[in-house]
Amino acid sequence: MTTSRHAQPTPGDLVLPCLNEAEALPWVLDRVPDGWRPIVVDNGSTDGSAELALRLGAHVVHEPRRGFGAACHAGLLAATADLVAFCDCDASLDPRELPRVAAPVSRGDADLVLARRRPTERGAWPLHARLGNRALSRMTRRRTGVRLRDLGPMRVARRASLLALALTDRRSGYPLQMVVRAADAGWRIEETEVAYRPRTGRSKVTGTWRGTWQAVHDMRAVLR
Template identity: 75%
Template sequence: MAVFRPGPSYGGRVIEKSVDVVLPCLNEAEALPWVLERVPPGWRALVVDNGSTDGSAEIARSLGATVVHESRRGFGAACHAGLLAAEADVVCFCDCDASLDPGLLTEFVQLLSDGDDLVLGRRRPESRGVWPAHARAGNWALSKMVRRRTGLRLHDLGPLRAARREALLKLDLTDRRSGYPLQMVVRAADAGWRVREVDVPYLPRSGKSKVTGTWKGTFQAVMDMRKVLREGAAR
């Protein structure tokens, strides 16, 4: 049975460890400099270009990131391509739209060293309007379903997360759409992982969300994730 651990506040400890940070990217040229500047020193940024047309890949490369190309569209496809390209013992995931600070991942990695298996960021909006009502409602409904399905007292299915690479690969994640983050949590719970949720600041993103920027996008994401929950229950 999975074990849920509420997270602490950030202590700002510096971690000397090699880590790969997967940054799924679709037309995020404006946000990339801010995001890459905040990847902790010594860690490798893996920007997974998912078909950008705004020069994102070139910008990422010029700023020192390793660029991975994934032609198949989909958030899960980009995340998994980054996981397969990763080589470090620890792999982190972060959106590439400047809504989340990858520098916060140092605390996540420390928690892995302290015994957790999967650390998730619970988004806390820093200002009004950061998290649209439809996206918040969809996340609330899914979190409730996840709690019922796994027993984990989670409040968010956000993209900021960290785990060990070999363990993630053994989960055999198959979703390549919006359900990828959820499938990771469900399969981790089924495998008895120790899961912790930590509050993180949620900032105004750069540009419009490709997944939950509209009611239609949110609805499609919820459908993708409900499909994952049905599959998980049948495993």
Template identity: 70%
Template structure:
């Protein structure tokens, strides 16, 4: 299986993340314009490294999806907030045919891992998705798994912070079986590019509102 890691200046976290990846998973690190040597570090640790010059979380994810070759692909943040050793829990239902899209529902294991404003925003988005699609989700988990060809057929268009949300909404509209499994959630290494700045947080809110409006 291939695991897509969108990456922007995650040099400090990469050794921990890639060092905990199970052998059955091939890492594809998508460098989204890092200036801290992330690409070189990932390459030295055995990852496949591809470049996506167009800045944006969705752009990096979709570039990784295009570069992947495995039948089942996973997505995982590259900041050490999620443990790659738990990827088999997420990929398992897709591999067995029990689900079409599996989301890792985050469970904080350390106090302060998930700041209250971010958690409330996630809760509200999940509520809106439940109302919009009828799919009973409680988290827009960034650790997820699905079949590559089916994902490409969804024709995801968002290239910013709304990519993960659009994936879920389009999958629900297509009648996919969506399932959640619990995964551990820890404080990230380094500052978030989204919630770490007011501009990043506001852009993420705008992107996701745009997806729901469409």
């Protein structure tokens, strides 16, 4: 089920997977650049996130099946613009960076741009999350030949091309599966960087050792 206060097509759609992010949503949505339509995919929030996002002018998609990949893919299916971006909805990333990140894809110089995290202060990116990410980056390089320093929580590609990848992971492995299948398809993959702030609220994934372990487990399954 979807609800929206937007009627006109826009140059780009920004998919924002959301699980209990009411505290962060005003900050995030206020920074979505002109020309980009925010698609907030509510993944079973109990804090009124969906209702708040709608009041703030976002297009809201309800995805009852829990999982980061399920939310991302529901947003992709709801997108209508040529360019589609994905971004965490916890205020750790500033959507105002989006035009710069999207520029190589928009110009036709790249097929997928991943924005690696550059922590702005101590504690923004916990040690266990950085170690897990580093290990996955090495495994991804061995599997695909693509040299990455991060799996890019902000990323941009063309909608039709993303749909053609036929991604199937609906858990934490979704971002990695996107990279692996894109590399296998011969996509031009670029990496840039964005500032990474301490998130608002508690992380469902990288905020705990258990969450990080589950994410690494899901992504290792993708690489296998």
